[in-house]
Amino acid sequence: MKIKILLVLCLFTAAAHAQFVTNNKRVGDVYFHNGAYYAAAEYYKKALNLTADSSGSLVLPYGFENRVKEDSPKRDDYENTVFQLAEALRLYKNFAEAEKWYATVIGFNKPKFVLSYFWYGETLRANQKMPEAIKAFNEFLSRYDVNDNYKVKAKQEIASCRFAMYEIKFPRLFKINRLQNSINDKGSNYAAQLQTGLLYFTSSRPTNTSGKKEILQDKANAKVAREESPFVNAIYEASGNPLTDRITVKKLAIKAKERELGAASFLPNGKVMYVTNWNNEGKKRIVRLNAAADKAGTWSEAIDLGGNVNVNGFNSMQPFVTRDGKYLMFSSDRPGGSGKYDLWYAAIESDGSVGLATNMGELVNTDEDDQAPYYNSSTKKLLFSSNGRIGMGGFDFYESEGDFVTWTEPHNLGYPFNSSKDDMYFTTTETDDSAGYISSDRESQCCLEVFHVRKQSLVIQGLVLDCNTQKPLTGVLVTLADSLQEFKVTTDETGKYSFKVNSNRHFKLTADKDKYFSKAIAYNYNQMVQKDTLTSPDLCLIPYEIDKPIVLKDVLYEFNKADLTEDSKEKLDHLYDIMVDNPSIEIELSAHTDSKGTDEYNLDLSNRRAKSCVDYLIEKGISSARMTSKGYGKTRPVAPNNFPNGKDNPEGRALNRRTEFKVTKK
Secondary structure: OOOOOOOOEOOOOEEEOEEEOOHHHHHHHHHHOOOHHHHHHHHHHHHHHOOOOOOOOOOOOOOOHHHHOOOHHHHHHHHHHHHHHHHHHHHOOOOHHHHHHHHHHOOOOOOOHHHHHHHHHHHHHHOOOOOHHHHHHHHHHOOOOOOOHHHHHHHHHHHHHHHHHHEEEEEEEEEEEEEEOOOOOOOOOOOOOOOOEEEEEEOEEOOOOOOOOEEEEEOOOEEEEEEEOEOOOOEEEEEEOOOOEEEEEEEOOOOOOOOOEEEEEEOOOOOEEEEEEEOOOOEEEEEEEEOOOHHHHHHEEOEEEEOOEEEEEEEEHHHHHHOOEEEEEEOOOOOOOOOOOEEEEEOOOOOOOOOOOOEOOOOOOOOOOOEEEEEEEEOOOOEEEEOOOOOOOOOOEEEEEEEOOOOOOOOOOOOOOOOOOOOOEEEOOOOOEEHHHHHEOOOOOOOOEEEEEEEEEEEEEEEEEOOOOOOOOOOOEEEOOOOOOEEEEEEOOOOEEEEEOOOOOOEEEEOOOOOOOOEEEEEEEHOOOOOEEOOOOOEEEEOOOOOEEEEEOOOOOOOOOOOHHHHHHHHHHHHHHHHHHOOOEEEEEEEEEOOOHHHHHHHHHHHHHHHHHHHHHHHHOOOOOEEEEEEOOOOOOOOOEEOOOEEEOHHHHHHHEEEEEEEOOO
């Protein structure tokens, strides 16, 4: 989240302990050192004497770069300024412009600019140019000789780009709309929270200022002065339907030690509010406010939560109260975590005070930043944002299930819930979390904005039958899986199953029941796209017993030969599917003849025929270790070859000329 700053430069002469600077590059450096990246970028542009073309893009004056190349004493200043401009643009998240300037910096040959390939890749990824980003990150890895976190991150970024390309190709079913009213005003607007029919959110929209001067200084004691920024984070209240234009927004009057306030969360009764409190120089701390008993809409002075939550010298921020009011969750870089910012939780006492915080553990937290928690105590689902996992880019939403003792491995909620920029601060409008608000800068050059999100669903349903009896099967475990997750249900007495999912990607549906072969069917993207409901063909499961033969119907051979007919190969594909769907079973595949011919001839022919079946399955990819072939000749008839009067029985002989398989190991 970056905040645009209104700047007025005050130029002074020498001071007693520091020098007020007038050089545009030096002024930019002071702002950069103080984290005022928008201001820094503006002064780097002035230093480079930049102009804008008809599209608004920044360009160097004609011939300027060539003149600099010829004038070597100025080359270092030129390269450093271009690099700093790219850095400042990236850090206030103007990725479109930053990409262009990093493209220039990667042409500089000095080792000190080697990280530019990494940041160039990041800006390309943020601009959804995934193949180009992968190329840039690979170039960075080939040039970067230090085994540090940048190498680890570059490899993760490559994986994230590939993940993003797949997600964009097969989007999840979410409807997301930016709020088109005054909730999204100038500056950043984020961390929406519903309470007693009102929507509370944080905004850094401009406020009236007294014009107080601020003095900014860098390590070299260079100084600049500016008017105090009017972009101040505060808590706002919106009444009316946030999805319409008919809303009223007002700023809450909150007395806090520090000037900036953000990310409000309430106890279920609405009488206690927790917010983050900070100023430009200090650390972030979480404070508590109590609703005034004598006047609605007013709050007590902020009460610091103390050392259980706020550790001196470190940041604690983004409080969230669980829906049952039992826990306060927050993000902090305090000691004892897994990385930079970790998620923590603490029990809330009856008076609103908070107990000692506990880290949420390494399964949830990464060695990067994990922030903005949300937890539904009814569904036991945790949503949070992280930039330390494979994802779309920036901060992504992840979901885990647990009870503060154990958690499942978090999974990415995918595109378009996540974007290639920052996505944070989920809050729900429904008890099942099927709709709510998120904060994202996906449509902004610099700042978070509030979006409404609604989960859409695809219903996949069907029936499981016994192949022999055609009757419904109860107790079948049916699993629906995509590339990232799986869902399980068990069929009822009617044999029916039903799934409600919010993805339209490739799915695999598997049915498992004891003493039946498992069966799997797949749905491709073309079958599923633009469908509200997909009813599968009825699943039919084949029963089996160990060492009990099953006849493969219509598997035929050339006359007096062991060669399979083309039609028989198609029939054997049925057995191939069983072997694929049941990867642990081993089989014996056998061939049988009728009584015509000698014993030796029939035994040899049946052996060769059984082997030709096994060879066909091996060619299709089934391991030879899972199959044996055996010919039984005419020794195991299942019907008379002749009638009792000695006459030939063609139908009986046809039944005896068969191919079978049996499961020898489950």
